[in-house]
Amino acid sequence: MVFESFAEANSFFLITIFFIALVMGAIVTKTNFCTMGAVSDATNMSDWGRMRAWILAMAVGILGVTIMETSGVVQIGQMFPPYRGSQLIWAENLLGGILFGIGMTLGSGCGNKTLVRIGGGNIKSIMVLFLIGTIAYFMINPFPGSDKTLMSVLFYDWIRPLAVSLKTNQDLGSLVSKEDPVMARQWIGGVLALLLLMFVFKSAEFRKSFDNILGGLAVGLAVLAAWYVSSGMITIDMDGESYGLMGFIENWDMIMDSEEGRPASIRPSSPQSFTFVNPMGQTVGYIGASFSNAYVTFGLMAVAGVISGSFLWSVLTRSFRIEWFASFKDFINHLIGGILMGFGGTLALGCTIGQGVTGISTLALGSFIAFFGIVFGSALTMKIQLYKMMYEDAGFGAVFITSLADLKLVPNGLRKLEGI
Numbered sequence: 001m002v003f004e005s006f007a008e009a010n011s012f013f014l015i016t017i018f019f020i021a022l023v024m025g026a027i028v029t030k031t032n033f034c035t036m037g038a039v040s041d042a043t044n045m046s047d048w049g050r051m052r053a054w055i056l057a058m059a060v061g062i063l064g065v066t067i068m069e070t071s072g073v074v075q076i077g078q079m080f081p082p083y084r085g086s087q088l089i090w091a092e093n094l095l096g097g098i099l100f101g102i103g104m105t106l107g108s109g110c111g112n113k114t115l116v117r118i119g120g121g122n123i124k125s126i127m128v129l130f131l132i133g134t135i136a137y138f139m140i141n142p143f144p145g146s147d148k149t150l151m152s153v154l155f156y157d158w159i160r161p162l163a164v165s166l167k168t169n170q171d172l173g174s175l176v177s178k179e180d181p182v183m184a185r186q187w188i189g190g191v192l193a194l195l196l197l198m199f200v201f202k203s204a205e206f207r208k209s210f211d212n213i214l215g216g217l218a219v220g221l222a223v224l225a226a227w228y229v230s231s232g233m234i235t236i237d238m239d240g241e242s243y244g245l246m247g248f249i250e251n252w253d254m255i256m257d258s259e260e261g262r263p264a265s266i267r268p269s270s271p272q273s274f275t276f277v278n279p280m281g282q283t284v285g286y287i288g289a290s291f292s293n294a295y296v297t298f299g300l301m302a303v304a305g306v307i308s309g310s311f312l313w314s315v316l317t318r319s320f321r322i323e324w325f326a327s328f329k330d331f332i333n334h335l336i337g338g339i340l341m342g343f344g345g346t347l348a349l350g351c352t353i354g355q356g357v358t359g360i361s362t363l364a365l366g367s368f369i370a371f372f373g374i375v376f377g378s379a380l381t382m383k384i385q386l387y388k389m390m391y392e393d394a395g396f397g398a399v400f401i402t403s404l405a406d407l408k409l410v411p412n413g414l415r416k417l418e419g420i
Contacts, residue, residue, distance in 0.1 A: 001233055001234055001235070002235050002236070002237050002242075003234065003235070003236050003237070004236070004237060004238075005236065006236055006245075006248050006249075006256075006261060007261050009234050009235075009236045009245060009248075010245060010261075010263070010269075012234065013229060013230070013234055013245060013298075014296060014297075014298070014301045015301075016229050017226060017229060017230075017298050017301040017302060017305065018301040018302075018304060018305040018308075019305065020222050020225050020226060020229070020305065021222070021274070021301065021302045021303075021304070021305025021306045021308075021309065022305040022306070022308050022309035022312070023218070023222070023309060024218055024219060024222040024274070024305070024306060024309060025115065025116060025119060025305060025306035025307065025308065025309025025310045025313075026309035026310065026312055026313040027214060027215060027218040027309075028112065028116055028215060028218065028219065028306070028309075028310070029116050029119065029120065029309065029310040029313040029314060030211070030214075030313055030317075031053075031211035031212065031214050031215030031218070032050075032211065032215070033050070033053055033054075033212075033215030033216070033218070033219060034050060034109065034110075034113050035050075035054050035104075035110050035112070035113070035352035035353075035356065035374075036104050036105060036108070036109050036110055036113060036352075036378060037050050038050035038051040038053065038054045039051070039101075039105075039375055039378040039379050039382070040378075040382055042379075043378075043379045043382050043383065043407075044382060044386065048203065048206075049203075049205065049206055049209055049212050050212060050215075052199070052200045052203060052206045052212065052216070053206075053212040053213070053215045053216035054216065054219075054352075054356065054357075055196055055199065055200050055216070056196075056197070056200045056212075056213065056216030056217065056220065057215075057216045057217075057219035057220040057223070057357045058196060058220070058356065058357055058360050058361070059192075059193045059196035059197045059200065059220070060193075060216070060217060060219075060220025060221060060223075060224065061220045061223045061224060061357050061358065061360065061361030062189050062192055062193040062196070062360065062361050062363065063189065063190070063193035063197075064220070064221075064223075064224035064227075064361070065189065065224065065227060065361040065362060066185060066186055066189030066190055066193065068224070068227065068228065068232070069182070069185065070182075070186055072232075073228065073232050074227050074228055074231045074232040074271070075231050075232060075271065076227060076231050076271040076362065077271075078246065078270050078271060079231075079270060079271045079272060079362065080267045080268065080270035080271070080272045081272075081275070081278070081349045081350065081354075081359075083170075083171075083349070083358075083359045083362045083364035083366065083367055084169040084170055084171045084174070084362055084364050085169065085170060086165065086166045086167070086168065086169055086170065087163050087164070087165055087166070087170075088163060088164040088165075088166055088170045088365060088366055089159075089160070089162075089163045089349075089366060090162070090163070090164065090365075090366065090369055091159050091162040091163070092155075092159055092160075092163070092347045092348065092349075093347075093348050093349065093355075093366040093367075093369040093370040093373065094348075094369050094370070094372070094373045095159070095344075095347055095348075095373070096343070096344045096345065096346065096347025096348025096349070096370060096373065097344065097348045097355070097369065097370040097371065097372065097373020097374040097376070097377060098344070098373040098374075098376060098377035099340045099341075099343055099344030099347065099348075099377065100277075100340065100341050100344030100345050100348055100351060100352075100373070100374050100377065101344070101373060101374040101375060101376060101377025101378035101379075101380075101381065102337075102340050102344075102377045102378065102380075102381045103336070103337045103338065103339070103340030103341035103342075103344055103377075104337065104341055104351075104352070104374075104378060105337070105377075105378045105381040105382055105385075106333045106334065106336050106337030106340065106381065107128050107333070107334050107336075107337025107338050107340075107341060108124075108125070108128075108333075108334065108337070109125070110276075110341070110351050110352040110353070111132065111275075111276030111277050111280065111341065111345060111351040111352070111353070111354070112274075112276050112306060112351065112352065112353050114128050114129055114132070114276075115129070115276065115303060115306040115307050115310065116306060116307075116310040117310075117323075118307050118310070119306070119307045119308065119309065119310025119311035119312075119313075119314060120310055120311070120314040120319065120320060120321065121314065121320045121321045121322045121323060122323045123322060123323060123324050124323065124324060124325050124330075124331070124334050125334075127334060127335070127338065128334055128337065128338040128341070129280055129283075129338075130280075130284065130338075131335065131338030131339055131341075131342055132277060132280045132281075132338050132341045132342040132345065133280035133281050133282075133283050133284040133342070134281075134284050134342065135150065135281075135338075135339060135342025135343055135346070136277050136278055136280055136281030136284075136342050136345065136346050137281035137282075137284040137285050137288075138150045139151045139281070139342070139343070139346040139347075140278075140281070140346065141281075141285065150343075151346070155347065159347075168181065169181070170364055170365045170366055171185060171362055171363040171364050171365070172184070172185070172188045172363040172365065173185030173186075173188055173189075173363060175365065176188065185363060188363060189363060192363075200216070219353065219357060220357065222274060223273045223274055223353075223357050223358050223361060224273075224361075226272070226273040226274055226298075226302075227271065227272075227273045227361070230245075230270070230271045230272050230273070230298060231244075231271030236248050238255055243255075245269045246266060246269045246270050246271075249262070249263060249266045249269055250266060261293075262294065263294055263295075263297070264289070264292070264294040264295050265297075268282065268297035268298055268299060269297075269298075272298055272358075273358040273361070274302055274353050274354065274357075274358055275299075275350045275351060275353060275354025275355070275358055275359075276302065276303065276306075276345075276351050276353060276354060277341065277342070277345030277346060277350065277351050277354065278299060278345075278346070278350075278354075279297070279298075279299025279300060279302050279303050280299075280303060280342075281346075282295070282297050282299040282300050282303075283299070283300055283303050286300055344377075348370040348373065348374070349366065349370065350367070350370060351374075352374055355367045355370040355371055355374070356370075356371045356374065359371075376407075379407055380403055380404070380407065383402075383403035383406050383407065384396075384399055384400065384403050386420060387399040387402055387403060387417060387420065390420055391417055394416070394417060397416075398416035398417055399416075399417065401414055401415060401416050402415045402416050402417040402419075406419065
């Protein structure tokens with residue numbers, strides 16, 4: 001789609017992202033698509049229905065990106081965040097994923113679920129949003145009057161040296177074939193998506209679950225739609241020269257006579273898809289910038305769209321309910337959960353959707369590591385909570401080892417408590 005001005009193109013881009021997010025928010029609310037719920041169901045009840053829905057979203061994302069890249073419909077090489085970067089920050093992916101998994105369990109849901117809960121009337125999720133957003137913002141932006149960030153103060157000096165500098169990009173295609181990574185991505189993406197789809201639809205119970213299928217398809221297709229809109233759909237024609245949004249901003253000084261209408265940063269105009277931790281940080285930045293239009297981004301529209309979609313569905317179905325903290329302990333859990341998700345989601349470069357679907361759709365190795373960390377952190381926290389509830393006098397060490405035994409991560413003979 002060709003526009004004659006940046007303002008028209010950018011407005012269309014932002015409005016389109018808002019409506020994609022709105023539809024996703026409504027469907028996620030309708031189907032109860034929940035990644036924390038997926039881990040809980042699988043861990044505590046051996047019910048893999050919602051986990052299969054999450055995996056379906058991954059499969060759709062992988063297959064769609066593989067097809068769109070092969071056909072040249074999307075160009076996501078300069079994506080944001082840089083999922084396929086040549087520096088594999090495996091320790092940040094893993095630690096961040098674990099922290100995020102713990103946080104989403106304590107905070108009653110991941111980034112996407114937090115927005116959905118806000119739309120449904122959950123006031124305590126507003127606190128979680130601003131905790132995540134504030135920490136995410138200051139993880140990458142300096143404190144006022146300083147050049148220090150939370151990342152530089154707390155993490156950079158000890159965790160970044162653990163990163164591995166690769167000779168290629170970190171997507172599976174590049175790692176397998178330096179000579180022809182594009183062809184390798186086609187094969188790996190196609191085979192992996194097929195295997196995931198076989199696993200998902202192997203379950204007769206899942207095949208009968210309209211909501212789980214709809215939820216997985218909706219999230220996967222929303223991720224693909226955002227990749228398409230942000231990287232292959234919009235161009236600006238200026239005196240016979242064609243620019244994408246990011247290319248136009250890069251050449252702003254040569255094209256435009258003034259700074260009016262220029263976005264505050266180029267990165268949010270890069271090819272990208274849905275993720276929710278960094279966008280929550282962008283939301284805090286937008287508020288801090290006195291609601292300047294220069295800070296209206298893809299991420300901001302994604303946050304607003306999901307909340308709006310959830311709100312509309314909740315009102316239409318009369319399920320909108322104001323919810324507050326049930327107890328002081330509930331408040332503390334959400335407080336800690338929001339803090340951990342802010343740190344973890346930024347370290348891991350994404351959340352359950354940002355890494356678990358969007359990142360994995362690019363076949364980035366770091367995304368798979370982050371996904372493992374999120375699931376592990378959440379499942380372990382759920383096990384610990386369960387054993388602490390059933391064995392109130394048990395020490396943390398006994399609960400921890402028993403929880404690891406339940407997850408098959410240590411020999412069963414090491415367990416200290418009887419299984420539940």
